[in-house]
Amino acid sequence: xxxxxxxxxxxxxxxxxxxxxxxxxxxxxxxxxxxxxxxxxxxxxxxxxxxxxxxxxxxxxxxxxxxxxxxxxxxxxxxxxxxxxxxxxxxxxxxxxxxxxxxxxxxxxxxxxxxxxxxxxxxxxxxxxxxxxxxxxxxxxxxxxxxxxxxxxxxxxxxxxxxxxxxxxxxxxxxxxxxxxxxxxxxxxxxxxxxxxxxxxxxxxxxxxxxxxxxxxxxx
Numbered sequence: 001x002x003x004x005x006x007x008x009x010x011x012x013x014x015x016x017x018x019x020x021x022x023x024x025x026x027x028x029x030x031x032x033x034x035x036x037x038x039x040x041x042x043x044x045x046x047x048x049x050x051x052x053x054x055x056x057x058x059x060x061x062x063x064x065x066x067x068x069x070x071x072x073x074x075x076x077x078x079x080x081x082x083x084x085x086x087x088x089x090x091x092x093x094x095x096x097x098x099x100x101x102x103x104x105x106x107x108x109x110x111x112x113x114x115x116x117x118x119x120x121x122x123x124x125x126x127x128x129x130x131x132x133x134x135x136x137x138x139x140x141x142x143x144x145x146x147x148x149x150x151x152x153x154x155x156x157x158x159x160x161x162x163x164x165x166x167x168x169x170x171x172x173x174x175x176x177x178x179x180x181x182x183x184x185x186x187x188x189x190x191x192x193x194x195x196x197x198x199x200x201x202x203x204x205x206x207x208x209x210x211x212x213x214x215x216x217x218x219x220x
Contacts, residue, residue: 007196008036008212012203018055019081027204028054029114029164033197034061037112037212041160042067046109049154051097051147056082058112063087070105072097075129098127098143100150108154111161115144117205119168120175137175145184148215152188155217161189163213164197169206178211189215 014030017023034057042048044066050058053071055078062069063086070091073079083089093103116126118140125134127143134140151161163185168175182191195212202208 006193007198008033009198009200011200014057016060016085021077022055022081026055027114027117028057031057031061033164033212034058034112035065037162038062038065038067038110041162042110047106049105049108049111049151050113051100051111051151052113052115053082053092054078054114056085056092059086059092068106070108072100072103072105074127078129096127097147097150100147101153105154107156108151109156109159111151111155111159112164113162114164115181117165117168117177118175119170119172119177121172141180141184144181145187148185148188152217155189157217158219159217160192161185161215161217163215164210165213166203166205166207166210174206178213182211182213185213185215190218192216 010033012030014028018026047068048062050071053059053073059069059071059082072093072095073082074096076094079092079094082092086092095103118126118137120137123133124130125132126140163181165178165181167178192214194214197210197212199208
């Protein structure tokens with residue numbers, strides 16, 4: 001499958017409303033973006049993994065399209081919510097993606113996620129749902145690399161991993177998050193390029209676009 005266009009025009013509209021306790025933290029990508037990526041990179045019956053399952057958008061859409069969907073979510077409340085939405089709740093693991101290799105996951109054809117974002121000077125650890133102090137931005141990027149070393153081990157040869165990420169801009173300045181994650185994950189998987197997602201409005205990170213970074217596990 002070729003990469004096709006290098007951009008998507010995308011409306012920031014979600015089909016499912018979150019429960020009240022989550023509505024102030026709605027950072028989901030829309031279902032239509034997941035549909036476009038799954039239709040481009042997967043076939044019915046393929047195994048799809050979201051290592052940062054969030055509110056379950058990847059898993060729900062993957063099941064609707066006839067894929068086998070697995071996910072990992074650190075936050076217990078979000079994990080319960082995802083299990084209430086999916087056809088196979090046992091395939092959602094309430095766990096820590098930093099220990100992905102220890103979890104009961106099958107070989108994977110495709111991985112899709114939006115990882116937890118971090119500004120360069122954020123004090124919290126994004127991998128604990130921002131509930132614990134972090135070790136800094138360099139540690140965050142090293143952890144992303146470690147997680148994708150474990151994703152690489154799960155991916156079938158030729159399988160792809162896509163991360164939807166953005167650079168971040170606010171009053172503190174710019175954090176080149178997308179580019180830094182591309183460099184970190186690119187040490188474990190082959191970087192194939194990016195799809196620029198052109199949003200109809202700023203999703204909240206200071207720009208009106210983000211990047212779907214496309215990586216591949218070499219076939220040999």
